Amino acid sequence: MFKPPSKLYRKLNSQTSCDIMQVHYSRTYGIHQRSFTSAAINIQRSPSFSKLNSDDIGYFKSMLGDKNVVQDEDRLSAANVDWMRKYKGSSQLLLLPRNTEEVSKILHHCNSRHLAIVPQGGNTGLVGGSVPVYDEVIISLASMDQIISLDKVNGILICEAGCILENLNSFLANEGFIMPLDLGAKGSCQIGGNVSTNAGGLHFIRYGSLHGNILGLEVVLADGTVLDMLGTLRKDNTGYDLKHLFIGSEGSLGIVTKVSILTPPKLLSTNLALLACKDFLSCQKLLLEAKRELGEAISAFEFMDSDAMDMVLAHMDGARNPFPSSSYNFYVLIETTGSDESYDKAKLEAFLLRSMEGGLISDGAIAQDINQASSFWQIREKLMFRKAMCWQGMSEATVKAGAVYKYDLSLPVEKLYDIVEEMRPRLGEKAKVVGYGHLGDGNLHLNIITKQYDNNILAQIEPFVYEWTSTHRGSISAEHGLGLMKADKIHYSKSPETVQLMASIKKLLDPSGILNPYKVLPQSMLQ
Amino acid sequence: MKILVAVKRVIDYAVKVRVKPNKSGVETSNVKMSMNPFCEIALEEALRIRESGAAKEVVAVTVGPAQCADTLRTALAMGADRAVHVDAGAAPVLPLSVAKILRALVQVEQPGLLILGKQAIDDDCNQTGQMVAGLLKWPQGTFASKVVLDKEKQVATVEREVDGGLETLCLDLPAVITTDLRLNQPRYATLPNIMKAKSKVIKKVTPEELNVEIKSDLEVVQVTEPPKRKAGVIISSVDELIDKLKNEVVSCNILVSEDHD
Numbered sequence: 141m142f143k144p145p146s147k148l149y150r151k152l153n154s155q156t157s158c159d160i161m162q163v164h165y166s167r168t169y170g171i172h173q174r175s176f177t178s179a180a181i182n183i184q185r186s187p188s189f190s191k192l193n194s195d196d197i198g199y200f201k202s203m204l205g206d207k208n209v210v211q212d213e214d215r216l217s218a219a220n221v222d223w224m225r226k227y228k229g230s231s232q233l234l235l236l237p238r239n240t241e242e243v244s245k246i247l248h249h250c251n252s253r254h255l256a257i258v259p260q261g262g263n264t265g266l267v268g269g270s271v272p273v274y275d276e277v278i279i280s281l282a283s284m285d286q287i288i289s290l291d292k293v294n295g296i297l298i299c300e301a302g303c304i305l306e307n308l309n310s311f312l313a314n315e316g317f318i319m320p321l322d323l324g325a326k327g328s329c330q331i332g333g334n335v336s337t338n339a340g341g342l343h344f345i346r347y348g349s350l351h352g353n354i355l356g357l358e359v360v361l362a363d364g365t366v367l368d369m370l371g372t373l374r375k376d377n378t379g380y381d382l383k384h385l386f387i388g389s390e391g392s393l394g395i396v397t398k399v400s401i402l403t404p405p406k407l408l409s410t411n412l413a414l415l416a417c418k419d420f421l422s423c424q425k426l427l428l429e430a431k432r433e434l435g436e437a438i439s440a441f442e443f444m445d446s447d448a449m450d451m452v453l454a455h456m457d458g459a460r461n462p463f464p465s466s467s468y469n470f471y472v473l474i475e476t477t478g479s480d481e482s483y484d485k486a487k488l489e490a491f492l493l494r495s496m497e498g499g500l501i502s503d504g505a506i507a508q509d510i511n512q513a514s515s516f517w518q519i520r521e522k523l524m525f526r527k528a529m530c531w532q533g534m535s536e537a538t539v540k541a542g543a544v545y546k547y548d549l550s551l552p553v554e555k556l557y558d559i560v561e562e563m564r565p566r567l568g569e570k571a572k573v574v575g576y577g578h579l580g581d582g583n584l585h586l587n588i589i590t591k592q593y594d595n596n597i598l599a600q601i602e603p604f605v606y607e608w609t610s611t612h613r614g615s616i617s618a619e620h621g622l623g624l625m626k627a628d629k630i631h632y633s634k635s636p637e638t639v640q641l642m643a644s645i646k647k648l649l650d651p652s653g654i655l656n657p658y659k660v661l662p663q664s665m666l667q
Numbered sequence: 668m669k670i671l672v673a674v675k676r677v678i679d680y681a682v683k684v685r686v687k688p689n690k691s692g693v694e695t696s697n698v699k700m701s702m703n704p705f706c707e708i709a710l711e712e713a714l715r716i717r718e719s720g721a722a723k724e725v726v727a728v729t730v731g732p733a734q735c736a737d738t739l740r741t742a743l744a745m746g747a748d749r750a751v752h753v754d755a756g757a758a759p760v761l762p763l764s765v766a767k768i769l770r771a772l773v774q775v776e777q778p779g780l781l782i783l784g785k786q787a788i789d790d791d792c793n794q795t796g797q798m799v800a801g802l803l804k805w806p807q808g809t810f811a812s813k814v815v816l817d818k819e820k821q822v823a824t825v826e827r828e829v830d831g832g833l834e835t836l837c838l839d840l841p842a843v844i845t846t847d848l849r850l851n852q853p854r855y856a857t858l859p860n861i862m863k864a865k866s867k868v869i870k871k872v873t874p875e876e877l878n879v880e881i882k883s884d885l886e887v888v889q890v891t892e893p894p895k896r897k898a899g900v901i902i903s904s905v906d907e908l909i910d911k912l913k914n915e916v917v918s919c920n921i922l923v924s925e926d927h928d
Contacts, residue, residue, distance in 0.1 A: 408697050415858075462855045481699070482737060489861060496858050505855035508741050509701035510681035512855060 183658050185274040189256045192232055192277065196253060200235060203245055208283065210234035219278050222271045223264045223325075227624060229272025231258070236283045240358060240366055240397040246279060247395065247654075248364025256654045259391040261333030262304065264325035266546070267623025269390045270333065273658045281332050284397065287311055295403040296355060296372045301332025301396045317403040320347035324521040332396040338388030340619035345580035346439040346477065347404055350387055356400035357383045361393075362650040370400050385645065390621050391656040393649045409481035410439070411488045412513040415495075415504035416468035420557040423470050426500045427553065427579055430474060433491045437484060440475035441580030442520050445560065448576040448587075449519070456522050460515065462505040472579070473520055520576070543593045547586040547605055550615035556584050559608055563588065566600050583618040606632040621660075628662045639665055668722045668779035668818075668840075670713040672747065673769055674706035674729050676738040677789045690889050693789075702738045705784025707745075709846045711853040712814055713782050714746045721818040722779070724748045728772060730765050732757045736869060743864035744856035750869045751776075755881055762790075764874075764881045766798035771877035773803060778841065780823070785810050785845040796845035806838040810847040 200209045210216065211233060220229045237243045250257050256276040263270045272278060281302035288298040295317045299308065305326040309319050321334060323341040333339075335357065338350050347353060356371035369383050386394050417423050423443050430438055444452075446469050453459050478484035488506070495501045507513035551559065560575035563586070567573060570590060577585040586605065590597050606616050610632040617626055617633070630639055643665040646653075653666065678684060679699040687694050702710075713725045727742035728751040729735045739750040753768055760768075773781060781803075786793035800807035808814075808825030812833070815824045821840040826833055828847050838844075874881050899922070902908050908921070 408699070414855075460852070462857070492858055493862055496862070501858065504858040506744075506858070506861065508707075508744075508856050509704075510679045510699060511704075514681070 183273070183663055186256070186653070186657060188254060188653070189274075189276075189657070190254045191275065192255065196249070196255065197233070199249060200233075200246070204235060204237060204242060208236040208238065210236065216278075219260060219263065219280065220271055222266075222268055223328075224266060227268035227271050227273075229258070230275050231272040231278050232275055234278040234280055236280050238283045240284075240360065243279065243281075243284075243360045243395055243397055244364040244366050246364075247360055247362060250277060250654055251363045251652055254652055254654065256657050258656050259332075259336070259395045261302065261330035261336070262325065262328040264329045265333070265337060265623060266548075266620045267617070267625040269337070269621055269623030269656065269659055273624060276657065279395065281330060281395075281397070284332075285330075288398070290315060290317075290403075291372065295405060296400060297403050298356075298370065298372065298398065298400045299331060300398055301330060301335070303331050305329050305331060305334060312403055313406060316406050318406045320353045320402070320404055321350065331399050331401070335387055335396050335399055336389065336391050337621045338619070340578065340581065340583065342440045342442065342578070344578060344619075345441055346436075350401075351384055353402050354383060354387055354399065355402055357386055357396055358398035359383075359386050359394040359396050362652065362655050366397075367394065370398055372400050374402070388621070390623060390660050392646060392660045393655065395655070407477045407479050409478050409484045410475065410513065411477075411485050412473065412475045412507040412516050413488060413492055413504055414462050414507075414516045414519070415472045415474065415492070416463055416466075416502045417470040417472060417500065418502050419469055422500045423472055423579060424553055426472060426495060429495060429500065430491065433494075434474075434476055434487065437476040437478050437487065438474065438580070439477040440473065442473040442577070443579040444471050444520065444576035445469065445557075445574060446471075447572060447574040451574065451589075452519050452522055456518070459519060459522070462516075463503050466503070468502055473516060543590050545588040545590075545598070545601055547584075547588075547616075548618050548620040549584045549586060549605075549609050550582055550618035551584060551609065551612055552614070553579065553582050555612050555614075556582060559584065559605065560586060562608065563601070563605070566604070567597065570594075570597055578618075581618070603632075609633070624659050627659050628664075630660075630662060669724045669726060669776060670716060670722045670780045670782060671769075671773065671776055671778040672706070672710045672713045672725060672727050672742070673765070673781070673783045673795070674710060674727055674738055674742055675703045675784070675787045676700050676729065676731055676735045677703045677787055680704050680788055686890055686892050690891055692887065692890050700734070700737070702741050703784050703787045703789075705786060705788075705846055705848070707784075707853040708848070708850050709782040709784050709844075710742055710745055710747060711851045712811075712844075712846055713780070714854070715851065716780070716814075716816055719816070721816045726751065726776060726778070728753065728769070730755050730760050730768055739869050740864060741856060743867045743869070744861045745854060746860055747867075749867055752869050752871050753874060753877070754871060755874050760881060761883050761885060762792050762794035763798055764879070764883065765795050766802055767879045768874060768877060768881075769795070769799045770802045771879050773799075773841075775877075779821070780816075780840060781805070781843045783843070783845045785847050796843055800843035803841075803843070805841055805843050806836075807843040807845070808836050808838050809845040811844050812847050812849045814844060814850065 216231060216234055219234050220231055235246055237246055258272045258276045258278050260270050260278050260280045284300035284302035286300045287303060290297050292315060305319060308331060312318055321339055321341040322343045323329060323339060335350055335354060355373065356369050358370045359367045361367060386396060417426065427441060430441065446467060449471050453461055476484055476488050492501065492504055507516055557575060560573055563573045572589045574587045574589065575584055577583045588601060606629060609616050615633045616629055622630060643661055646661060646666060678695060679701040682699055685694045710727060716722050717725050725747045726749055727739055727747040729738055730753045732754065736752055739752055743750055751772065783796045796809055797807060808823065808827060810828045811825045812828045813826035823838045823840060823842055825836050825838060825844060827836060
């Protein structure tokens with residue numbers, strides 16, 4: 141294992157968050173690209189895992205064909221790095237199985253050889269769960285992208301785990317259905333990954349969690365056993381509903397190979413309004429009123445504070461402030477989806493005008509066509525990408541915006557913005573604290589932007605932000621998952637007994653611990 | 668001075684258009700409809716001219732069936748002062764008939780400026796503005812990418828986007844201007860304006876009341892999709908390329924790759 145020089149080693153040991161490590165490393169020791177993450181998190185490569193040998197490669201090649209056994213450096217380096225370029229592994233092998241049987245054979249072999257693996261979908265996760273920590277074999281589901289069937293009466297779609305979300309949406313649109321989830325990463329993320337991370341997204345408020353929409357799964361366990369739970373029934377109370385274990389388990393209990401999902405009908409009329417509010421209390425009241433008056437028509441309810449809006453407008457090409465004359469403290473995006481265009485639009489307009497008269501809204505604009513709607517959405521969706529650019533150090537946004545610490549928290553709605561306001565005096569001039577997120581779901585994305593990564597600043601943020609969230613019985617990871625980033629943080633949101641049982645289940649399903657090791661649960665629980 | 672803006676309700680620009688199975692036209696039922704993008708630009712320009720003080724009133728007008736009132740409401744929500752809805756029934760009205768209706772309305776409203784979008788994105792005719800200018804014997808500045816009004820001299824200076832570049836015309840008012848993409852970026856319909864729009868008037872008229880007879884000399888026989896783009900063919904040698912060019916191909920795109928494997 142790569143051992144860093146002693147001067148830096150002390151610094152490494154005092155870090156709690158990997159992210160900062162990455163950048164410090166690259167600044168001072170740019171050439172040391174390998175074993176980045178591993179050095180940063182103080183987790184040693186587990187001695188129980190074997191190393192790949194030529195027999196393994198030979199077996200995989202004979203089983204999958206040469207083309208699907210990738211050892212090419214360029215392709216590997218892309219698969220070894222996560223989307224935000226925060227985490228980098230050192231895998232030597234990428235496999236592309238074409239069907240469930242091949243996945244089963246791969247796992248059976250890896251399990252008997254004690255070779256650690258990482259299942260990989262679109263690699264768009266934000267907590268380092270989709271890339272190797274050390275030399276784990278990457279099993280990519282990308283070749284398993286077939287749509288198997290669509291029940292056109294009930295909207296039940298069966299497809300393989302490697303199908304890209306946007307492609308599924310295009311296919312369904314033709315048939316009059318849509319996927320029940322929508323995320324910024326839809327052009328790259330795969331449904332298997334969405335299921336494994338229990339992805340939330342922009343329409344969570346309308347269609348709910350994947351736990352509700354997934355009707356069945358086909359999963360391959362660590363020893364190669366294929367678990368066929370690919371039901372298509374809305375109601376099936378026969379025994380323990382095991383698929384829920386795999387939804388959100390981030391690839392640590394099994395690899396999802398097929399998905400059966402309930403897709404809602406595609407409704408024709410979509411209306412989108414961007415609103416300005418003077419304080420967070422108004423945003424909350426607006427949410428309550430919207431739920432009452434627009435009810436089931438709401439399909440999205442997002443918010444962002446003025447700092448977030450400023451950032452987007454400053455750094456996004458072609459972004460236009462809908463309210464150029466004034467600056468407001470908060471902005472809210474409300475989307476309604478229904479079946480009757482004029483009726484839905486009139487209903488939304490009436491609600492918004494009433495809210496404005498009641499003082500809940502200071503100003504607002506309603507999108508008049510699809511183009512305007514997508515520019516409103518871009519403002520919200522690009523917030524995420526701006527952060528990524530900051531991390532990559534590519535655009536001028538980095539120079540202006542600096543380094544970013546990102547947190548994804550679930551909190552009671554009335555407390556949601558308090559953490560942003562408490563963070564600001566803690567950091568003072570040193571950092572800009574920005575809050576935005578799925579207000580309708582009680583999900584805050586807290587972003588702290590500084591000129592550069594700094595231990596002192598991190599010490600002001602962590603563990604304060606986790607402890608604060610814990611005190612208010614919130615979740616330290618609303619939708620992004622634990623992955624590698626928060627693998628040792630679960631105790632902030634779950635009781636020790638709960639985590640103990642999780643560890644038991646993990647040991648039961650994956651005794652050799654080869655599935656996505658070092659992630660999700662704390663190492664100490666699994667020893 | 669009054670400005671008359673003609674707007675059209677069309678299938679939303681972002682929608683993927685589909686041809687009806689019987690090939691009589693495109694699918695318009697259950698499809699999102701919006702104001703024609705060039706008409707939005709025309710309306711925006713009229714509003715800016717009013718805001719600069721060179722005009723007093725902006726009147727939006729549309730020709731079409733009952734649902735077109737939605738488009739007029741959008742126009743009012745953007746800031747038009749009032750609107751006129753010429754209900755010509757469900758059948759599509761072609762440019763010459765629209766031009767005749769606009770001429771009749773111009774004679775009623777007496778505007779100093781008639782602004783339209785350069786073309787509608789459904790038929791791409793690019794005819795109405797020019798025809799109505801001809802019927803009124805008014806000067807026309809089409810494909811405008813910049814408009815400067817001189818209130819005192821009653822002259823409009825219009826920069827036009829033409830194939831060769833930009834052309835600048837000086838038009839004596841009253842005149843017809845049709846707008847091109849780069850003229851401006853239309854404003855959003857904000858809540859205060861939407862609220863004001865509720866009390867604005869949409870006047871309904873019929874072509875008969877304007878003494879215009881709608882008849883068409885054109886009949887749409889068939890609407891089909893363009894032929895699907897064929898996949899490219901990879902050619903292995905220059906000789907094969909020459910042979911294909913000589914014997915098979917009428918028009919083609921040639922992509923040359925660096926490595927020869």
